[in-house]
Amino acid sequence: MERSSRAVTIAAVAAVGVVIGGVLAPSASAAGVTLRAPSSFGIGPGAVMSTQIDARTASLCTADFVFRGPNALYIGMSAHCAGTGRSEDPSGCTAPTLPLGTEVTISGRGGPESTGRLAYSSWVTMQERGEDDPALCRYNDFALVAVDPADAGLVDPSVPLLGGPTGLDTDGLTPGETVYSFQPNNGGSGVKTGRSVADDGSGRSHQVVITPPGVPGDSGSGFLDADGRAVGVLSTEFLDRNHGNGVADLALALAYADADGGLGTVTLVPGTAPFRSVG
Template sequence: MTALRCLASAAIIAAVTSVAAPGTALADDAKPIHPGVMTRSEAGQCTSNFIFKAGDKVLIGQAAHCTGTGEATETDGCTSKSLPLGTEVKIDGASKPGKLVYNSWLAMHENGEKNKDVCAFNDFALVEIADEDEGKVTSTVPKFGGPTGLQDGPVGVGSMVYSYQNSSARGGIAALSPKTGTVLGEGGNGWSHEVVTLTPGVPGDSGSGFMTADGKAFGLLSTLNLLPAPGSNGVVDLNKALSYANDNRDDLEPIHLVEGGPFHAGLL
């Protein structure tokens, strides 16, 4: 597979009062911090995917390579470098930077991971949202609603998928953010899904979430691919990436996806 990490560098970039329990939507969809907001560190910008909880901590997901310090061609997380845990990450809509609390690349380095599929496709990170900003968070994906839960198992070839991508490379044209697409295939023993969307992902869309036709969260955008189809995207399997995170860190309580509001993809 020919692939580039879909990270935009700086050169490209010109009220709830309490947090819901796992599996419960963080209402409402008017809140400024939501799936699809941009996250920024000194390494560049990305698009967030979904909202998660670990105990009383509220987290927002992004791709591990969003804090990568190497070249865009470095796609092996077991050899690629990242900014450290604790790195400040700016989150659109937040009054204070978040804090990088998990990065799969760093976890794989520490574990001495040898599984080639895991090294190639485990591209997932979590940023803790500052306490002061928790009341600004909604877990609902703009335009589509959801997620309705976490997809457990394969997503069939030809299945319809939905994503909300928000790269500033589009110049703020909101109509280009919601995407529909199709699964072309699966790779890495289930760790990766090949997806094509209209319009295709561009640099800065890295990390954005993907949902199935019934609103289940199943992946996040990792690479821009030339094969098997130009303009297709490599999408990390979220269930596998989240399981790896829960099995390979000791500084957070179990991490859960937080569901969003009703899924209504048919309205697009």
């Protein structure tokens, strides 16, 4: 039995839709880690991240981007994807969550599957540190899953169809700014275009309106700005503003992880495919 959707936070439950066809591409090197060049076969952005909550319940989310640290390669997702509570509006500082080391199954495009481990969760870290800042507790929603070193060669850091990311966006979003995302769970190609409408939590969360909006299962999906830079991670679903989505600011989430996550400095791995804006 899959985990049911929350009214505010998107608990990922929907099965993944499209599989992008194509042929196997040669490998490429990124910062000393052998990564797969753009192809229809690989694990990375858009992969299904499956976390077993209990014997009967699984949480299914979508991977955002690929990251590297001093000792490991990681795939990002939302921290709430490993949450075990049923709260309508959870605070990451108090909501129950699975511990670090929890297994996460990573199902990639074209069939590859790997078992990773939850290596960092903003929720776990904030609870260990006793954080009580309301903005931090509500909007710092980011996790890293360590890839099995044996499967590093399966990792493709490029966003399907869009390409990129070209780097990390560090100045947030302004109202009206264009955003792009790959979210595979409600039909079509999975590519979505939208715009930023507002900020919450002093810039820790960006309200965006995309067409169609993210649905359960899209939690954790990455967002790119008009230059292809990684700007955020799908975290919440709003019931107003044309059913927009809340996007956790990636630069701020990553800065918190670097300072307090215990993994050392973690950096975004750029895509090996050039970014192509759409719409």
